[in-house]
Amino acid sequence: xxxxxxxxxxxFSLLLLLLNVHLVHATELVYVPNNPSFGGNPLNGSALxxxxxxxxxxxxxxxxxxxxxxxxxxxLEQFNTTLQQYVLNRIxxxxxxxxxxxxxxxxxxTVSTQDFEITIVSLGAGVMQITTVDKQTGQSTSFQISQ
Numbered sequence: 740x741x742x743x744x745x746x747x748x749x750x751f752s753l754l755l756l757l758l759n760v761h762l763v764h765a766t767e768l769v770y771v772p773n774n775p776s777f778g779g780n781p782l783n784g785s786a787l788x789x790x791x792x793x794x795x796x797x798x799x800x801x802x803x804x805x806x807x808x809x810x811x812x813x814x815l816e817q818f819n820t821t822l823q824q825y826v827l828n829r830i831x832x833x834x835x836x837x838x839x840x841x842x843x844x845x846x847x848x849t850v851s852t853q854d855f856e857i858t859i860v861s862l863g864a865g866v867m868q869i870t871t872v873d874k875q876t877g878q879s880t881s882f883q884i885s886q
Contacts (some may be wrong), residue, residue, distance in 0.1 A: 844886055845869075 772779040774787060812820070838859060840846050845867045850857045856872045862883065870881035 845884075 773783050775781045775784045838845060838848075838850060838857065845859050847859050847861045847867070849859075854874055856874060858870045858872075860868045860870070862868055865886045866883055867886060868881055868883045870879055872879040
């Protein structure tokens with residue numbers, strides 16, 4: 740009788756299993772990226788950035804002035820910077836003005852400033868070589884252009 744009871748339980752369990760098989764559905768796996776740079780949800784960006792900053796152990800000890808260079812300047816500092824750039828631009832314009840003729844062509848010769856010496860040499864066939872020498876270090880650079 741005990742065997743019949745066990746057999747009934749097993750048969751009943753198999754019958755329930757077969758009836759519930761049609762309820763199970765399988766779907767394909769779909770990859771969804773987390774990083775918004777690769778198509779993920781844009782709302783994940785701040786969480787990923789916070790996690791990255793929390794893990795960042797790097798500190799820039801070589802150049803502390805670089806980090807302060809990106810601070811917001813006051814209007815007076817901005818004006819001073821703009822004024823300095825304007826004056827330097829005018830000086831560069833007056834120096835380079837002596838290098839060009841009325842038609843915009845380069846004029847062979849040498850122009851000397853406090854820090855640099857600019858030499859223009861005609862190589863023939865409309866090719867000009869321009870050499871700039873740093874007076875303090877002696878380093879020079881040159882290039883050729885055709886007119």
